[in-house]
Amino acid sequence: MTAGLHVAIVMDGNGRWAEARGLPRSAGHRRGAEALRRTVEAAADLGVGTLTTYAFSSDNWKRPAEEVSGIFSLLSTYLRRETASMRQAGVRFSAIGRRDRLPGGVCEWIEAAEETTADGARLHLRLALDYSARDAIVWAAIGAAVDGPITRDRVAARVGSGCGRPADSGDVDLLIRTAGEQRLSDFLLWECAYAELWFTRTLWPDFGRADLERALDDFHGRERRFGGVAVAGP
16 A cells, blocks of 8 residues: 555646647647656656556547547557556556446556556556546435445445445645646546645646656645634744
8 A cells, every 4th residue: 555645647638738739639649658657667666655647538529539548549549558567666547437338448458557557556657537526426425324324424435436336546735737638537536625736837748747746846835724724833
């Protein structure tokens, strides 16, 4: 079980990065995969225990079919290339969100990566795929009701998986969004109840260790009261 901060990232700006360079959007997604690799390596070094990244929302099915197909092909390639490295680095991989609508080959690579890296204790990397926080809360409430009266603890125990299954992610400490947008976009709404938010204009393909360090430095300089008041020192 990993310890440390839970950092969540909305990886935004792949398409804009490519369009600004006159490249197809697929080129931006490929560079985004490289940024994810850099960020995972940095997170493990910087004391992050859980890193949850928003890879594909339930609303992203509205994108052109060719782009969607390319994203999942890239994901399969990423998992095929990175699973052994994640295991060696002590990174545990898991996916949250729905799986019933994902291409079959993608599900196989996800399950293989989860099984291969299950013992990783240095960093827990969670990839949100076909994910909607609103749907996750609904499914968690339905699942919690099976155990008796719906309580906050019962919902919290299930909501982290993205579709009502038991999970162990915990609340988000810091949420980062790239590319200048300042909204949650249906991402980890329950877990971000008291998260600190950090926004940057840097497009995701350009994001790296220095950006993560700046976000973490800013986070550590904030006072977190969780609805209470600051307590004066002696």
